Amino acid sequence: MTAPLHPDTVAVHSGRSDLEGLGVHALPIDLSTTNPLPDIERGGDSYEAMATGGRPPADGSLVYARLWNPTVARVEDALAEMEHAEASVAFGSGMAAVTAVILAHTNAVGKRHVVAVRPLYGGTDHLLGSGLLGAEVTYCDPHEVASSIRPDTGLVVLETPANPTLDLADIADVVRQAATVPVVVDNTFATPVLQNPLDLGAAMSLHSATKYLGGHGDVIAGVVACSEQTAEALRRVRAVTGGLLHPLGAYLLHRGLATLPVRMRQQQENARRIVQWLIDRPEVTEVFYPGLDGDPHGILERQMRGTGAMIAMRMRGGFAAASAVTSATTLFTHAVSLGGVDSLIQHPAALTHRPVPPEARPAADVLRLSIGLEDAADLIADLAQAFECSRAPTADRPLSARTGPLRSAQRGPLAQKGAARR
Numbered sequence: 001m002t003a004p005l006h007p008d009t010v011a012v013h014s015g016r017s018d019l020e021g022l023g024v025h026a027l028p029i030d031l032s033t034t035n036p037l038p039d040i041e042r043g044g045d046s047y048e049a050m051a052t053g054g055r056p057p058a059d060g061s062l063v064y065a066r067l068w069n070p071t072v073a074r075v076e077d078a079l080a081e082m083e084h085a086e087a088s089v090a091f092g093s094g095m096a097a098v099t100a101v102i103l104a105h106t107n108a109v110g111k112r113h114v115v116a117v118r119p120l121y122g123g124t125d126h127l128l129g130s131g132l133l134g135a136e137v138t139y140c141d142p143h144e145v146a147s148s149i150r151p152d153t154g155l156v157v158l159e160t161p162a163n164p165t166l167d168l169a170d171i172a173d174v175v176r177q178a179a180t181v182p183v184v185v186d187n188t189f190a191t192p193v194l195q196n197p198l199d200l201g202a203a204m205s206l207h208s209a210t211k212y213l214g215g216h217g218d219v220i221a222g223v224v225a226c227s228e229q230t231a232e233a234l235r236r237v238r239a240v241t242g243g244l245l246h247p248l249g250a251y252l253l254h255r256g257l258a259t260l261p262v263r264m265r266q267q268q269e270n271a272r273r274i275v276q277w278l279i280d281r282p283e284v285t286e287v288f289y290p291g292l293d294g295d296p297h298g299i300l301e302r303q304m305r306g307t308g309a310m311i312a313m314r315m316r317g318g319f320a321a322a323s324a325v326t327s328a329t330t331l332f333t334h335a336v337s338l339g340g341v342d343s344l345i346q347h348p349a350a351l352t353h354r355p356v357p358p359e360a361r362p363a364a365d366v367l368r369l370s371i372g373l374e375d376a377a378d379l380i381a382d383l384a385q386a387f388e389c390s391r392a393p394t395a396d397r398p399l400s401a402r403t404g405p406l407r408s409a410q411r412g413p414l415a416q417k418g419a420a421r422r
């Protein structure tokens with residue numbers, strides 16, 4: 001028996017096992033929307049197999065690209081392996097993946113209630129709360145999951161590290177509280193490099209692959225890693241709702257996976273240096289980064305292999321200072337999204353978390369940083385000059401307002417999560 005491959009090796013080689021047989025080395029892109037049928041019977045059998053969520057039969061046809069695409073299937077195999085899952089299902093965006101997960105675990109199985117642990121990505125929070133998908137939602141804190149479960153609860157939604165607070169939730173504990181109800185963990189911030197939710201009992205690990213997995217800001221995609229049985233349910237939803245990942249996007253995503261572990265480690269290293277610098281800056285009242293509070297509950301130690309490359313911070317000068325900083329950075333692009341090779345800065349309350357109800361929205365002085373692969377000293381210099389710019393218009397404020405005590409080591413929640421429960 002050979003030893004299991006290191007995750008770095010898996011990232012480079014996974015989803016490519018059929019290439020040698022095809023006589024090619026780089027990933028092929030299959031753009032066929034329709035496929036020849038061997039005969040009516042085998043064509044019909046193939047259609048039936050895939051429309052009900054299965055894989056294409058060996059002697060059949062791929063029929064139609066809304067049912068199956070080889071380029072997409074390769075990256076699905078790769079992500080399943082990286083997430084220690086039997087299967088994964090790719091979608092045209094992270095939100096299409098969230099939608100399919102909700103539908104497959106509520107309407108499709110006669111349940112109508114979802115327990116959602118806050119904070120969540122703004123789009124997910126909004127989709128759940130909008131009622132658009134017909135699900136009733138109870139928002140809660142991680143320790144309130146057990147008391148929020150009802151007989152008609154079909155799904156528990158959790159995100160850790162959370163967006164944008166970087167709060168950590170104990171996945172194994174939430175799974176215990178959920179008992180027989182499946183838990184989906186949005187693993188976008190950690191990636192399989194730092195965290196594998198299925199190893200901790202979660203039923204699904206969901207990604208906005210638009211972020212770290214793609215990694216280059218040029219593909220919108222979503223993916224859910226899970227059991228083959230759950231994958232069948234998700235493929236059924238995908239086949240009828242059409243939330244497909246285009247093969248060109250699948251190609252870019254698969255290409256990006258090979259460098260994911262290296263990118264993640266270097267971006268994390270840069271982020272740690274920037275956090276160390278930020279915590280001593282008088283312009284910043286609080287820094288949010290996993291482990292900054294010393295990991296009092298041991299969650300970081302138990303479930304993650306690193307702290308990642310996302311940072312949030314509160315600006316002493318409130319919204320005005322935050323706004324000035326976003327206008328003044330030059331290396332950091334003022335833009336939403338995250339996880340790419342270049343650094344981004346954005347204001348969650350005005351942008352990514354705009355659709356979230358006010359009581360669960362991040363405060364107006366919070367900025368979120370996605371740290372890229374630039375040199376850390378260059379990034380620090382860019383922030384330093386932007387902070388200088390942000391101080392200028394507020395120079396007439398009393399000195400005490402600008403030179404108060406340094407940020408406390410305590411990480412408080414940005415949102416009033418308890419009050420947000422419905």
Ligand SMILES: *Cc1c(COP(=O)(O)O)cnc(C)c1O
Pocket residue numbers: 093094095096121123124159163186188189207208209210211220221222
């Ligand atoms: C961006 C994001 C999503 C949504 O993904 P899209 O690819 O933009 O549809 C979901 N969850 C998290 C944590 C995200 O950052």
